[in-house]
Each structure stands twice: as C-alpha cells, then as structure tokens.
Amino acid sequence: MKKYIGLDIGGTSVKYGLVDENGVVSNKDSFKTKAEDKAGLLDDLVAAVEKIKAIDNSVVGIGVSMPGVVQEDGFLTTSGAVKCFTEINLREILETRTGLKTKIENDANAAAIAEKWIGSAQGIHDYISLVLGTGVGGALVINDQIYRGAHARSGEFGWMIVEDDDIDVEMGSLNFRGATVIGLIRRYNQFSDQPVDDARVIFERADNGEVLAKNVLKSYYHSLAKGIINLEVSFDPAAVIIGGGISNNTEFIEDLNEEIERVRKSHNSINHLDLPLVKAAKLKNDAGMIGAVYQVIHA
Structure with missing residues (x-):
C-alpha cells in the first residue's frame, strides 16, 4: 500500500502525519506556525517530512493543505494568515528540498475533497x-x-x-x-x-x-x-x-x-x-x- 505525507498548514499550527491510499492517518503531530518567518517555516515543514520518512521511508508524495488562493502549479497568489508564503511556489520549493512529488491545495478545498472521499459528503x-x-x-x-x-x-x-x-x-x-x-x-x-x-x-x-x-x-x-x-x-x-x-x-x-x-x-x-x-x-x-x-x- 502506498503511503504519503499530509501537511495541513494553518495560521496557528501545522498538523502533519502519514496518510495511506485509503485516507487513514497515523503518526500525527503538530507544531506552531511561524507565519511571519518564511525560512523558518520552510525548515519546519522539511523537518516534519523527514520525521515521517524516518518512520516509513516508503512514502511517495506530499499533500499540502493551506489557506489562500492556490494556483494549479502550486504558486500562492495569497496565503491567508500564513503571510510569509504569499507569492511563492510552494510546490517547487518542497519538491526541490524533499525529492518527493508534492501537491498544494487550498485548505477548504482539501477539506471538501476529503469529505467527498470518505466523509460526510459521500x-x-x-x-x-x-x-x-x-x-x-x-x-x-x-x-x-x-x-x-x-x-x-x-x-x-x-x-x-x-x-x-x-x-x-x-x-x-x-x-x-x-x-x-x-x-x-x-x-x-x-x-x-x-x-x-x-x-x-x-x-x-x-x-x-x-x-x-x-x-x-x-x-x-x-x-x-x-x-x-x-x-x-x-x-x-x-x-x-x-x-x-x-x-x-x-x-x-x-x-x-x-x-x-x-x-x-x-x-x-x-x-x-x-x-x-x-x-x-x-x-x-x-x-x-x-x-x-x-x-x-x-x-
């Protein structure tokens, strides 16, 4: 079964964990969002990815949920309360630093997709x-x-x-x-x-x-x-x-x-x-x- 890393970036905290292809989440953890410190927040995200990879090195991709206007290629036109990420291409940065295929999705869209997949909107x-x-x-x-x-x-x-x-x-x-x-x-x-x-x-x-x-x-x-x-x-x-x-x-x-x-x-x-x-x-x-x-x- 394929495994992935989920990152949910909020204005207050970042939640992350190991997610399998059926949507089951394990090894969950979180840390405080450095919403005004782009370099520091990127370092924290990469550290979270490395922590999950150390638990299961078979992960094949990263899914990122975050606020703001997210373009298809991962460019953030806006980034809500995570202001330091405005006008960066988060997908390109994370793929370069982790070597893993990455997809960025608006947080509310991600939640709606999840509820359609295995939640209240089935x-x-x-x-x-x-x-x-x-x-x-x-x-x-x-x-x-x-x-x-x-x-x-x-x-x-x-x-x-x-x-x-x-x-x-x-x-x-x-x-x-x-x-x-x-x-x-x-x-x-x-x-x-x-x-x-x-x-x-x-x-x-x-x-x-x-x-x-x-x-x-x-x-x-x-x-x-x-x-x-x-x-x-x-x-x-x-x-x-x-x-x-x-x-x-x-x-x-x-x-x-x-x-x-x-x-x-x-x-x-x-x-x-x-x-x-x-x-x-x-x-x-x-x-x-x-x-x-x-x-x-x-x-």
Whole structure:
C-alpha cells in the first residue's frame, strides 16, 4: 500500500502525519506556525517530512493543505494568515528540498475533497464546505467537482460582507465575524478583562451564565447564519458541511442551526423554503491532510 505525507498548514499550527491510499492517518503531530518567518517555516515543514520518512521511508508524495488562493502549479497568489508564503511556489520549493512529488491545495478545498472521499459528503453531488479557524475558508462543489473560478478564488467566503462597518469594511466580513480566532475570540477579547485564546473557554463561560460570553456568541451565530443563508440562496446546495476545531462542539452546531432557522423564518421571501441545516465534518482536523493527499494520489 502506498503511503504519503499530509501537511495541513494553518495560521496557528501545522498538523502533519502519514496518510495511506485509503485516507487513514497515523503518526500525527503538530507544531506552531511561524507565519511571519518564511525560512523558518520552510525548515519546519522539511523537518516534519523527514520525521515521517524516518518512520516509513516508503512514502511517495506530499499533500499540502493551506489557506489562500492556490494556483494549479502550486504558486500562492495569497496565503491567508500564513503571510510569509504569499507569492511563492510552494510546490517547487518542497519538491526541490524533499525529492518527493508534492501537491498544494487550498485548505477548504482539501477539506471538501476529503469529505467527498470518505466523509460526510459521500453521495452528495452539490454542497458547500466551510472551515472555521483563524479565518473562514470555503469550497463550492458543483456536480462532484470543486468550482475554482476564473482566478482560483472561488470559495473565499470569508471575504463576504455580512455586517456594516463604515470605518473598515473588512471588519464586517465573515472572516472577522464568523471565524473562530479573528472572529469569535477577537470580539470577545475586545470587551473582556479576562482574555482567552481558546474558544472553548467562551462556551464554558456562557454556560456558566457570563453575560458577555452569551452576547458575543449570540452576535457570532447571527453573522455566521446570515453568511450561510446568503450562500444557500445563491448556490442551492444539498448540504453545508462545517469543519475546523469548533465543529467538534455539538452545542455549536445545534445553536448555529437554531439561528439559521430563526433568520430563515424572519425572511419573508425564503421562510417557506427548505434550506439545508449545517452538519459537522466527519473527518474533523484530519480533513485537510486527507484531501491534500487525495490530490497527490490522483494527480
């Protein structure tokens, strides 16, 4: 059985592991992302590859999942929160330094591909995938194919404007309203004298009755629900699948669906429509690695 290395580069951490041709992940590990240090981050990626090769030297390729606009040849037009990788050809660099065939894929596209392969989207032909992390990633699947757009920018749902902000329009975007880190955590910390770096703490404080946590979560759900409904009425998907660490929280999925239903019912033009509720990605934090490796297998 052929083996591959999966690298999932996020704005906060890089997850990696050994992935076989059936999408089974083993020997998982992670390290902090040096998002402002290109040389240092490249060294860390190569070290991770070498670590996995030392465990199984039969690996035949590398699949990389990361945020940003990724061109077919591996050139990164943008790179999301991993700013040091903007306008580099990551595929060429990694192939040169590791000697292994490499494929680079946008993180949300990779997650959508993985869910179609062995996850929650099996048997579904048209769906939307959202990944909530440092920012908001997205993928649009039409007739079993990732729709990439004219400039490989399709699925950048985080750039959508969901709230008004006359001073800085981007602060009203889904990234800054619906992401876990620069959305939920950032907004909570704006008003709290006990800042957090883990969204789970906000949920715990809300469950314990903290008014601020409850209000921030209410606003968070509302912005996210509006963004999802905008996507549903625009693309008419059969399913909306949400990934990222926050999707492991069943309370989050339930409360988000309640808010989606509340907003839908208050919209006179769509309150009679049957819009799909969101469901959690099955593959959780492994989806990026699995989807990127799928692309290597089928390259």
